[in-house]
Amino acid sequence: MQNELTNQLDKKIILLFFLTLYFSCSDQGNQVQVTDDSEWISLIDENLSDWDRYLSFKHQIDYDGTPPLDEAGNKIEPIGLNKPGFNVFTTMVEDDETIIKVSGEYYGCLASKNEYENYHLQLQFKWGDKKWIPRLDRLKDSGILYHSIGPFGVEHWRSWMMSQEFQIMEAHTGDFWSQATSAIDIRAYASESGLNPMAHESQDFLSFGENGEAGKYCLRSNNYENKPDEWNTLDLICLNGKSLHIVNGEVVMVLKDSRYINEKGEAVPLTKGKIQLQSEAAELFFKDIKIKAIENFSSEHLAFF
Numbered sequence: 001m002q003n004e005l006t007n008q009l010d011k012k013i014i015l016l017f018f019l020t021l022y023f024s025c026s027d028q029g030n031q032v033q034v035t036d037d038s039e040w041i042s043l044i045d046e047n048l049s050d051w052d053r054y055l056s057f058k059h060q061i062d063y064d065g066t067p068p069l070d071e072a073g074n075k076i077e078p079i080g081l082n083k084p085g086f087n088v089f090t091t092m093v094e095d096d097e098t099i100i101k102v103s104g105e106y107y108g109c110l111a112s113k114n115e116y117e118n119y120h121l122q123l124q125f126k127w128g129d130k131k132w133i134p135r136l137d138r139l140k141d142s143g144i145l146y147h148s149i150g151p152f153g154v155e156h157w158r159s160w161m162m163s164q165e166f167q168i169m170e171a172h173t174g175d176f177w178s179q180a181t182s183a184i185d186i187r188a189y190a191s192e193s194g195l196n197p198m199a200h201e202s203q204d205f206l207s208f209g210e211n212g213e214a215g216k217y218c219l220r221s222n223n224y225e226n227k228p229d230e231w232n233t234l235d236l237i238c239l240n241g242k243s244l245h246i247v248n249g250e251v252v253m254v255l256k257d258s259r260y261i262n263e264k265g266e267a268v269p270l271t272k273g274k275i276q277l278q279s280e281a282a283e284l285f286f287k288d289i290k291i292k293a294i295e296n297f298s299s300e301h302l303a304f305f
Helices: 002-036
Strands: 050-060 089-094 097-102 106-112 119-131 141-151 162-169 176-179 182-189 205-209 230-241 244-246 250-261 266-269 274-278 283-292
Touching: 089 119, 097 274, 119 141, 119 176, 141 176, 141 283, 162 182, 162 230, 162 274, 176 205, 205 244, 205 250
Parallel strands: none
Antiparallel strands: 050 106, 089 097, 097 283, 106 274, 119 230, 119 283, 141 162, 141 274, 162 176, 182 205, 182 250, 230 244, 244 250, 250 266
């Protein structure tokens, strides 16, 4: 009887030892993950103190990218930076969370006051109900423009800085657009028979953007957007010219060799810059915008390259 009790006690001691070892290793693993990366920094408050506001024009039907004219035929100048009174970007508090409302009524953006390089950006968005010309009968549209440099208004719509675009669009969230002369390589199927190229992790890298043989636009690999009235989580991870577009936890695009083409036709690395959140003829909301510096991709994300 005593031997049986001793054996049971020994088994409990052994079990307790392994449980202690397991949780110790688990805690150590969590600590390594935290110390490898910086802490999250919130980029949202009621005063939008981390952002500038830039607006160009009201939306136009069949806008061709040239400055619109008034009734007298005079060129209309962009509204400009941080001009009061337009209320395109406002905030509200719901359930103790600060939410940014983007009315979409004018072309423009929130532009971060700081530049960022080698980071993980995460935010949540959901669509509103309103749309404006020229999107009244089109899909709702917006986007995250990253590695943004130079003046506003250099791209087609004269509203944004040169950058790489992580598109936010109904059924197209995660698409890529080149802004101005930006360029990048994407794992993607090439276009065929008039079809757009489409990203997929199984494919080789194709060159997109200025002088890119694959064009300036690439479809995401699949549609992972939630229902229109539900929040979506977007992750943009950028490191040394590589980036991942992630929608609700799914990697939808793998990109590398971020660059732009200068006036001499030379490719120049484009690995840091401001972040722009677009206003583009559709109402939407942002919340829980945060960023942290990174030094490495996780092993899971590194495998995509």
